[in-house]
Amino acid sequence: xxxxxxxxxFDPLTYGHLDIIKRSAEIFDELTVSILDNKMKTPxxxxxxxxxxxxxxxxxxxxxxxDSFSGLLIDYAKKKDVHVAIRGLRAITDFEYxxxxxxxxxxxxxxxxxxxxxxxxxxxxxxxxxxxxxxxMFHGDLSMCVPEFIAKQMYEKYGH
Ligand code: PNS
Numbered sequence: 351x352x353x354x355x356x357x358x359x360f361d362p363l364t365y366g367h368l369d370i371i372k373r374s375a376e377i378f379d380e381l382t383v384s385i386l387d388n389k390m391k392t393p394x395x396x397x398x399x400x401x402x403x404x405x406x407x408x409x410x411x412x413x414x415x416x417d418s419f420s421g422l423l424i425d426y427a428k429k430k431d432v433h434v435a436i437r438g439l440r441a442i443t444d445f446e447y448x449x450x451x452x453x454x455x456x457x458x459x460x461x462x463x464x465x466x467x468x469x470x471x472x473x474x475x476x477x478x479x480x481x482x483x484x485x486x487m488f489h490g491d492l493s494m495c496v497p498e499f500i501a502k503q504m505y506e507k508y509g510h
Pocket of ligand 1: 357359360386421424450451454455
């Protein structure tokens with residue numbers, strides 16, 4: 351069985367992430383989208399809220415599972431017996447950061463964890479979770495960025 355992990359913060363999940371999820375789920379037999387529980391950051395949504403959000407948004411994809419992890423991705427992947435991590439690349443600005451993470455993971459895992467990059471659909475190349483948060487903060491239009499139920503939750507967080 352071909353398995354992959356799509357790790358990330360997903361704070362919040364955007365249409366860009368969803369596009370990567372949908373396309374990866376067509377390539378792999380089982381895709382685990384896993385939310386990093388990062389103790390160093392203060393997220394807008396708790397891990398539990400993000401798990402629910404991702405479960406709702408991916409319910410139509412039977413081979414997509416939602417999970418969370420803390421610590422190193424290579425340790426988590428080893429525990430799950432998965433050897434491929436998926437990451438989306440939007441533009442050249444993502445490349446340096448992604449290359450560094452991928453090469454570090456390759457080194458630390460002794461080649462056990464490969465990173466596969468999918469180029470983000472041009473339609474969503476402009477999207478980032480931080481831009482989406484800023485738009486929500488000022489009650490801007492989120493209809494092109496996130497599913498409606500996520501937009502609603504974001505506006506609530508910002509008191510709109
Ligand atoms: O959505 P993000 O915040 O760009 O995702 C980054 C993520 C979660 C993929 C990356 O930070 C990660 O894998 N963190 C876990 C810690 C780790 O394994 N670090 C070693 C690689 S530098």
